[in-house]
Amino acid sequence: MRASRSERGLHNVPAGITSFVGRRQELAEIKRLFSGSRLLTLTGMGGVGKTRLGLRVAIDIQRAFRDGVWLAELAALDDPALVTHAMFDALDLRDQSARWLVATLAEYLAPKHALIVLDNVEHLLDACAVLADTLLRSCPELRILVTSRRPLGISGEVSFTVPPLPSPEAVRLFAERAVSVVPGFAVTAENEATVGQLCKQLEGIPLAIELAAARLNVLSLEQLLVRLQDRFALLTTCSRTALPRQQTLWRTIEWSYGLLSLDDQMLWQRLTVFSGSFDLEAIEHVCAGELLAPEAVLDQVGRLVDQSILVRDGSRNPVRYSMLESIRQFGRGKLHESGGADFRRRHRDYYRQLVTAMQPFGASQVQWFDRLSLEHSNLRTALDYCLNEPGQAGAGMELASALWLYWETRGRLSEGRRWIEQFLRSGLGPSPARARALWTAGYLAVVQGDVPAAQALLQESRDLSAALGEGRSAAFSIHFLGRVLLFQGNLAGAAALTEQAIGLHRQAGDETGLGFALVQLAIIRCFQRRAVDAIRLLDESADISNRHGERWNLSYVLWVLGFATWLAGRADDAAELELRALRLKRDIDDRVGIPLCIEAMAWIAGSVEKQDHAAALLGCARSALQAIPSPLPNPFRTYHDACEAQARARLGDTAFSAASGKGELMSLQEAVSFALEEKVIRPARETQPRGSSPLSRREAETASLVAQGLSNKAVAAKLMISERTVDSHVLNILNKLGIQSRTEIASWVTRHQDSVPASALSRIR
C-alpha cells in the first residue's frame, strides 16, 4: 500500500508489502555494499524478487535518511523522455516552471540526505543511467538504489545479483503462499520431500513458487509436482537462448496460463493493454465483449487474483489491480500473437470517454483530478497510442487538450505541453482541435512563466480561431494573452484583453472561462490599485463557483479578495479571507496557491506592524515554494520585496533572519499550520531529548572505537564480532547521523560524549 498524500512525510515506500521470507544474508550484504557506494543496483532475472528485496532494504534503512526514502516505480513507463517526470512524481514535486526539469530536480536534491529507489528500470536503462549519473554528481548526500535485470553501467555503481531462494527459504515461501490458498496447510514430515522437490523443480524462483502454490486450490501437492514435470518437458515456446532459470520462470508462467480456461487466458491477454494499475470498471469496458461475457468478468478477475496473475490493491476504493512485469510481458506476447491492436484502441477510447465525462468545474473536480492522477500511466499509454498509431493524432490532440486543468492542478505542466506540442507537430492541418490545442499549450506555457512561447502559441490560436469562427477558443486565447501582458507588466493591455475575453466567454455561455477571467481581471485591478472594482469582479466569480459547487477557482477568489480587501485598507477582514483561502487550498492540495496565500498573509501582518510574524510568514512562504519547487511569480515580487524591506528595517537583520529562518525550516504542512495559527507538531527527530543518542548501544560502541582511529577489522576484534557486522554498524552510523566519513564520526562522538551510553564507553575503554 502506497503512502497516501496526507500520510506522506519522509517516504513513499509501500508500508504493507506482504510477508518477506528469508534473505537475511542478502540483506546484510546489500547494506554492507551500500556503506561503500552511493549507487547500488540489484540485478537478476524477472521474478527473482529484486523489487521486494529492494523495498525491504529501503524500509530497513529509511530512518537513516534525514530527507526520506522515495520510490519511483518505472515498470509502467515506456517513454525515456519522461523519466525525470516520474522522479518528480515519486518526490511529490510539482513540475511548475519551464526550467530544465533535471536542473530543478538536482537543485532540489542537492542539500538533501535522501535515498531514491528506482524500481524496474531495465527497459529505460540508458535514460536512468544518465539521470542517476547527473544527480549523483550534483547531489553529494543522495544515494540511489536500483532494481534492474541489468546494471546501469556507470562509474561508482556497485551491483548485487539477487539469487533465487535457497531450499529452506523456498520451502518457507511455498508454505506461506499455500496457506493463503489452503488454510491450515503446513509443511510436515509427510509432505516435506514433495514440497522440496517442487521448489527444486522451480529453482527457488519466488514468482514461480507463488504461481505454483496458487494451484493448490485444485491440485494436491503430488499432482502439482507431476504436472509441472510433465509440462516442463512439453513446453518449448520459451526462447532457447534464455538463461536456464529464465526458462524455468517462463515455463512456469506458461504452465499457469495453460491451466486457465480459454476465457481467463483471453482476459489475461487483454489486461496487458493497461499500464500501472486499473479498476474493475475499466476492465469491464476495455476487455469484455468479443467472446468474453461482460457479466462473467468479475468472476474471472477473482480467479486471476487467486492465481497470482493479478495483484489486488485493496487500499483503494474502488479496488485496483496490477500485474507483475513478467506476467504482463507473457500476456502481451500472447495478445500480440492473437492480434490485439483492437484492445489498445478500446483502452484509448475508454480513457478518452473518462476524460470527456470529467467535470473540471464542478463539485467533484478534486475527486476527478485525484482519479486522473491514479490513471496517469493509462493516460500516457492512451496518448502514446494516438501519437504512434496512424490516423489517431487528432484524437490524441483532443485528449491532451481536454486534460488542461489536470495538467495544471496536478503540476504536470511540462508533460502536458510536451504531449500537445508533439501532436501539433504531427502534421495535422487547421482545425478546431488545433485551435484548442494551441491555446492549451499556450496556457500551460504562461503558467510556467515561459512568456515568449506562450505568446506565440496563443497568437496562433487566436488567429486560427478567428479564421474558423471558433468562439470558445478565441475567448480562451485572448484571455490568456491578457495574462501574458500581465506577466510583462503591461497592466492596461492585460486589462483590455481580459475584458474582451470576458465578453467572449459570456457570449459563448462558458462559465468556466468566465469564472477564471473575472479572477484574472481582479488581480490586474489590484495591481492598478482599483480594489473596489476587483471586489465587484470577485463577487461575480464567487457566485459562479458557488453555483457549480466548485472550489478550485473559489480558493483563488478568496485569495485575491483578501489581497483587494487589504488594499482597500481593511487588514483584519483581509487576514480572515486569506485564512479561509489557505484552508481551502490545503483541502484541495493546491501547492501553487498555498505559498501565494501565505505571502499575502505576510504582507498583511507587516502592514499592521506584526513584523516578527510577517518575517516568519515570508520564511514559511519560501518553504512552501521550495516544496513545489518554484519561484514566486514576478507580478508579486514588488509586494514581497516591500514587505521584506520593511520587516528588516523594523527588526534589524539578525532578528529578521531568525524569524524568517524559523519559517523556512518548516515543512510544507508545518508552514501551513503556522500560517493558520494551528498547533505545530514538530517531527520526532527534532524533539529528541538532549543527551539521548540516535545510535543503538552496539553502534555507539562502534562509533567510539572508530573515533579512536581503529579500522573496522580492529573494531571487530575488540568487540568480538565479525568485520562484516562492523561494516553494517558503520553504515548505520553514517546514515543515522547524516554524515559521510569516519572523521565526521569522530567529531560527532567528541560533541556528543554525553549521549553515548556509559555502558558503551566503559566496555570499550
Add this chain to the structure above:
Amino acid sequence: MSLFIVDRIIPGLTVQQLGIAQHAMVESARRLGGNGARIRYIRSTLIPGQSRCLCLFEADHRNLVRTVNETAQFPFSSIDEAVELITP
C-alpha cells in the same frame, strides 16, 4: 554521417546547467552509439538573451539524435539537418 542541429528554448538555462546537460548528452550518445548506429555530440551554443540553446550532433539519422536528447532528458523544439561551412 550528417550534421543535425537541435534547437530548444529553456527559460533560465545557465552555462553551468548547460555543462550538466552537455555531460548527459555526451554520455547518452556514447551509450546509444555502437551496434552500427553512429552518433557524436559536437558542441552547444547558448543564447542567454533568448533562453535559446543550439546543440550540434553528427549522426547517421535524425531519430538517433532525438533518442539521445530524450535519453539525456534535455527537451527540444526541433531537430534539423544542417550544413557547416568552415573557414577555408
